[in-house]
Amino acid sequence: MSEVVQAYVDALQAKAQGQIRGTAKLVIAGEGSVMLDESGARAGDADADVVLIASDAIFRDILSGDQNPVMAYMSGKLKVEGNAQRALKVSSILTG
Structure with a gap:
């Protein structure tokens, strides 16, 4: 696991725990991916209900907090695959 992925797991573990129904995946271009679910965050690359790519x-x-996730999506900097409602929930966890 890359140091970058580990940093995201560490940063998101407490934020994601108990906050997500189903699964979400953050794909960090060139680094790997982080899975988020109600148990928290972990490195991994499994199927998910929603995938955020950036x-x-x-x-x-x-x-x-320097980048609004909705604006990142609208400008093409953030790609979303899957359930848009879940993507908004994941965005609120990331920015919370």
Whole structure:
């Protein structure tokens, strides 16, 4: 597991725990992916109800509050595959 993926797991474990129904996957371009579910965050690449795809820089900006996830999606910096409602829920966890 890359250091980048591990940093996301560490940052999102407490935020995601008990907050997500189903599964979400963050695909960090060129680094790997993080699975989020009600048990928290872990490195992995399994099927998910919603997949968010972006660069490390964009995800870092979303986590820090410097990038609005909806605006990142609208501008093409963040791609979403799957359930849009779940994507919004994941975005609120990332920015929370």
